[in-house]
Structure formats: C-alpha cells, structure tokens
Amino acid sequence: MYDAIQAETISLAGAGGDQIEAYLARPLGPGPFGGVVVIHHMPGYDEQTKEITRTFAAHGYNAVCPNLYWREAPGASPDDAAATARAAGGVPDERLVGDVGGAVAYLRAMPNSNGKAGTIGYCSGGRQSFLAAVSLPLDAAVDCYGAFVVGRPPEGMPLKVGPIVDRTPDLSCPLLGLFGAEDSHPSPEQVAELEKALVEAGKTFEFHSYEDAGHGFFAVDRPSYRPEAANDGWQKIWDFYGRYLAS
Amino acid sequence: MCTYLTEKVNVAGSGKGPAGWFTLSEATVYFDHPVHAPAEHTLNIDFLNRGQGPSARVAVELTAESARALAEAIQATLASAPPGLI
Numbered sequence: 001m002y003d004a005i006q007a008e009t010i011s012l013a014g015a016g017g018d019q020i021e022a023y024l025a026r027p028l029g030p031g032p033f034g035g036v037v038v039i040h041h042m043p044g045y046d047e048q049t050k051e052i053t054r055t056f057a058a059h060g061y062n063a064v065c066p067n068l069y070w071r072e073a074p075g076a077s078p079d080d081a082a083a084t085a086r087a088a089g090g091v092p093d094e095r096l097v098g099d100v101g102g103a104v105a106y107l108r109a110m111p112n113s114n115g116k117a118g119t120i121g122y123c124s125g126g127r128q129s130f131l132a133a134v135s136l137p138l139d140a141a142v143d144c145y146g147a148f149v150v151g152r153p154p155e156g157m158p159l160k161v162g163p164i165v166d167r168t169p170d171l172s173c174p175l176l177g178l179f180g181a182e183d184s185h186p187s188p189e190q191v192a193e194l195e196k197a198l199v200e201a202g203k204t205f206e207f208h209s210y211e212d213a214g215h216g217f218f219a220v221d222r223p224s225y226r227p228e229a230a231n232d233g234w235q236k237i238w239d240f241y242g243r244y245l246a247s
Numbered sequence: 248m249c250t251y252l253t254e255k256v257n258v259a260g261s262g263k264g265p266a267g268w269f270t271l272s273e274a275t276v277y278f279d280h281p282v283h284a285p286a287e288h289t290l291n292i293d294f295l296n297r298g299q300g301p302s303a304r305v306a307v308e309l310t311a312e313s314a315r316a317l318a319e320a321i322q323a324t325l326a327s328a329p330p331g332l333i
Contacts, residue, residue, distance in 0.1 A: 043280060080304050
C-alpha cells in the first residue's frame with residue numbers, strides 16, 4: 001500500500017474571511033479521503049498537535065489544524081502565542097466557528113476529498129469540536145475531554161465561555177466523546193449530563209471514560225499522558241472515523 | 248484543567264528574552280498547565296512588553312512550593328535592603 005504523506009504550513013480563509021495560518025497533512029495516494037479538522041488544545045498550535053495532524057494523514061485522512069491564535073500572535077512561537085491568547089480570555093466562540101468552518105470548506109474542496117469532513121479537539125478544543133458540530137454541517141465530531149460544554153468556569157476565572165449543552169438538538173453529526181474518569185473539567189457528572197442531553201435529543205453518539213486517566217491523557221509530552229487510555233482512544237477514533245468519514 | 252485564571256500587574260524594569268534585553272510593561276501570573284515543567288500544573292509568570300508583541304516574553308513555570316519560596320525570598324530581600332536604597 002502506498003503510504004506517503006505530505007505536511008506543510010498553508011493559509012486558509014477563516015472567520016470573516018481572514019487569512020490564517022494552518023498546518024495541512026495529507027496522504028499522497030489517489031483517495032478519495034475524508035477530512036479532519038484538528039482543533040488544538042489551549043497550549044496552542046504546537047509540535048505535538050502537528051504530530052497528531054500528521055497521524056491522521058498517515059491513517060488515510062486529509063487533516064488540517066488551523067492556528068486559532070494567529071490573529072493575536074502571527075509568527076510567534078506556540079507558547080508565546082498561547083500566553084497571549086490565554087491572557088485575552090481564550091478564543092471567542094463565533095470566531096472559532098468561522099475558523100473551523102473555513103478549514104472544513106478547505107478540506108471539502110481538496111481534489112482528493114470524498115466530500116466528508118469532521119472535527120476533533122482536545123482540552124479547550126474538545127468543547128470547540130462540539131461547538132463546531134452544533135454550528136456547522138459536519139459528518140463526525142470527536143470531543144476529547146472538553147470542559148464547559150456543561151457547566152460554567154468557576155467564579156473569578158476570566159475565561160469567556162459558557163455552557164453549550166442546550167444546543168445539543170442542533171448537533172449535525174455523530175459524536176465520539178473520550179474522557180478521563182479522574183478529570184474534574186469535565187467531571188464525570190458533567191459528562192453524564194451531556195450524555196443525557198444527547199439521549200433526549202435522539203443523537204448518535206458514543207462515550208468512553210477511562211479509569212486511571214484525567215485531563216489530557218492523549219498528551220504524550222505531559223505528565224497527564226496515560227498510554228493505555230490514549231492507545232484505546234486512538235482505536236476508538238479510527239473505528240469512529242472509519243464508519244463516518246472514510247470512503 | 249485549563250484554568251485561564253490570570254493576575255496581571257504592571258511592572259517597571261527589564262527582562263532578557265530570546266532577542267536580548269527589553270523593557271517590561273506587565274507581568275501575568277497564573278496557575279495552569281506548563282509547557283515544559285514536568286508537573287500537571289505550575290505557577291507561571293510571564294514578563295511582557297505588550298507593545299513589542301507576543302515574543303517579547305520571559306516565561307517561568309514553577310512548582311507551587313518553589314513559587315512560594317521565591318515570593319518569600321523576594322520579600323525577604325527587599326526587606327533587608329539597606330535603608331535609603333528603596
């Protein structure tokens with residue numbers, strides 16, 4: 001099987017038509033391939049998220065990761081950009097939807113696309129993946145331990161986001177949720193509340209919560225990494241995208 | 248978790264970043280995931296000059312214990328400075 005991939009920095013039209021930086025990884029075979037928008041975690045558009053993006057290409061998906069902090073910090077190193085974005089209270093929801101929408105359009109317009117596109121996000125990106133899926137027509141979405149889909153940030157926290165669980169009826173696609181049972185944001189109770197909303201809305205979804213794992217268990221460069229949960233989580237992702245995004 | 252909890256303080260002084268010394272205008276202090284330190288959460292301080300963009304930044308990530316020790320050391324040092332110098 002021909003398995004070459006190509007990965008490079010590109011520019012795409014995000015919210016408001018702004019040209020923003022993004023990292024594209026794609027298989028070089030004939031396809032057609034499904035597309036994945038990788039929504040980076042709060043620490044930003046970093047090396048590890050680019051590696052995740054390449055992993056999707058290696059598994060037969062066009063994958064693009066928009067730099068959500070490009071406007072605040074064009075050209076800055078990911079940690080400097082993340083520090084600037086966090087000081088500003090994070091990425092506004094409306095802008096996130098526009099940026100992910102632009103990335104979805106880019107993927108669907110690629111010559112080797114099968115026309116399908118989904119999202120995956122980690123940490124703050126997990127909530128943003130859900131937000132994109134209730135705001136845009138998608139084919140599949142993955143939420144990896146996204147906080148504040150249910151519940152509000154604690155008092156005194158300047159994070160400018162609110163709960164979006166009430167938008168569950170607008171979910172446009174199947175949802176895969178991967179959570180750590182030891183996480184407090186989202187807590188198991190909040191995950192259960194989201195699950196209840198999905199059942200009530202009659203949506204297609206599957207949730208997996210891993211014991212002995214907390215927030216950020218996919219992050220291979222952090223102490224929160226839990227290989228057992230992460231390895232199984234990747235398998236769940238391949239199975240899920242295989243059903244809803246692959247040709 | 249991603250706390251976003253941030254204290255901001257205006258500061259006067261200088262810091263040395265990747266491009267050399269620059270004038271500081273602000274410091275942000277927050278307890279959140281580190282980029283580099285081997286801990287789940289750390290006390291992070293960014294010394295910044297907003298006018299010079301995101302890269303004008305000196306960053307430290309400290310364990311809670313060492314951050315408290317540093318704060319005490321700063322207070323003790325200032326308290327013991329000879330009269331007339333501060």
